[in-house]
Amino acid sequence: MSPLPLPTARTLPFTAPWLLAPMEGVTEPCFRDLVLTRNGPDALGGTFTEFVRVSSMPIPRAVVRRHLGPSSFPQPVGVQLMGNDLERLAQTARNAVAAGAVLVDLNFGCPAKGAIAGCAGSALLRDPAAVERVVRAVASAVDVPVTAKIRAGYDDASRVEELARAAELGGASMLTVHCRTRAEAYCPEVDWTRIARAASSVSIPVCGNGGIDTHADFERLRRETGARLAMVGRGALADPWIFSGRSVSRGEAARFLVEYAQLMKERHQWPGGGIAARLKQLLRYWTAGGLVENAEHRLEWLREKDGAHLLARLEELASQP
Ligand SMILES: Cc1cc2nc3c(=O)[nH]c(=O)nc-3n(C[C@H](O)[C@H](O)[C@H](O)COP(=O)(O)O)c2cc1C
Numbered sequence: 461m462s463p464l465p466l467p468t469a470r471t472l473p474f475t476a477p478w479l480l481a482p483m484e485g486v487t488e489p490c491f492r493d494l495v496l497t498r499n500g501p502d503a504l505g506g507t508f509t510e511f512v513r514v515s516s517m518p519i520p521r522a523v524v525r526r527h528l529g530p531s532s533f534p535q536p537v538g539v540q541l542m543g544n545d546l547e548r549l550a551q552t553a554r555n556a557v558a559a560g561a562v563l564v565d566l567n568f569g570c571p572a573k574g575a576i577a578g579c580a581g582s583a584l585l586r587d588p589a590a591v592e593r594v595v596r597a598v599a600s601a602v603d604v605p606v607t608a609k610i611r612a613g614y615d616d617a618s619r620v621e622e623l624a625r626a627a628e629l630g631g632a633s634m635l636t637v638h639c640r641t642r643a644e645a646y647c648p649e650v651d652w653t654r655i656a657r658a659a660s661s662v663s664i665p666v667c668g669n670g671g672i673d674t675h676a677d678f679e680r681l682r683r684e685t686g687a688r689l690a691m692v693g694r695g696a697l698a699d700p701w702i703f704s705g706r707s708v709s710r711g712e713a714a715r716f717l718v719e720y721a722q723l724m725k726e727r728h729q730w731p732g733g734g735i736a737a738r739l740k741q742l743l744r745y746w747t748a749g750g751l752v753e754n755a756e757h758r759l760e761w762l763r764e765k766d767g768a769h770l771l772a773r774l775e776e777l778a779s780q781p
Pocket of ligand 1: 481482483484486540567568609670671692693695
């Protein structure tokens, strides 16, 4: 499958315009690989690592390698970096490329207190010139495409055009706009006109993000905003088949979760506190295959404290067609 014909100096390696969002604590290699095995390169165009925080020193190549994981797929995995120190970010980006990264993404959206206190993530949205500096430092350090992911603003969305232009001026090959501001966190409402405003103020491809719940939303977002690509976060935790739009049986849905646990064990990634928290992180959103029937049933899954018991219940469902 040839890369998307996008008019950028560094061709984006995505195989389709629908992308899986970076999600800390979720999109580690086991989860990503399972989503990639279930959505071919025509349906899912690329994925990202969880953010890799660059603070007191550059992140070594071996650590980035672990974030990339052991498998390879036709779709690229972008390594997402978050930080504000230009030289350490640049060196980490070089290390990422040496580790095999074909794309580096920069995080300007994390709303966590730690990121804000360290003036990284969404803290940088208060200063478009800083966004431009960070993008330029990384884009000049590596030959692979460097992309930026912003929220629509810090307290409000009044400067979204300015932020988009800052990323473009810095040399970003693509800009992802999560349409919520930092202040809006993960509120249920979304305003896609902010994505449209960003898309019409730059000539680099814009990827719209925020509030995609169904397969049909991908195309709707592109149509309504002029964004060339669309990215889904929690919608893919609800339904990992959202990219292909295939509806799955209860057994198939349960097999995803069972395989997830198996893969974590095989790869020695079994969480210290047990598997329950990781499975419940998905079950909190899960809709695929009618595995979670209604709000009451969801609470019942989420109340399960014993990982072995939770897994046994899923295994029983997984044995069904
Ligand atoms: C659990 C979780 C972890 C996240 N971690 C990251 C991250 O590491 N990097 C990032 O840029 N965004 C992160 N995000 C934001 C998502 O990438 C995405 O922008 C956001 O969820 C909005 O998309 P959605 O409405 O489709 O979920 C995270 C979101 C969630 C729910």
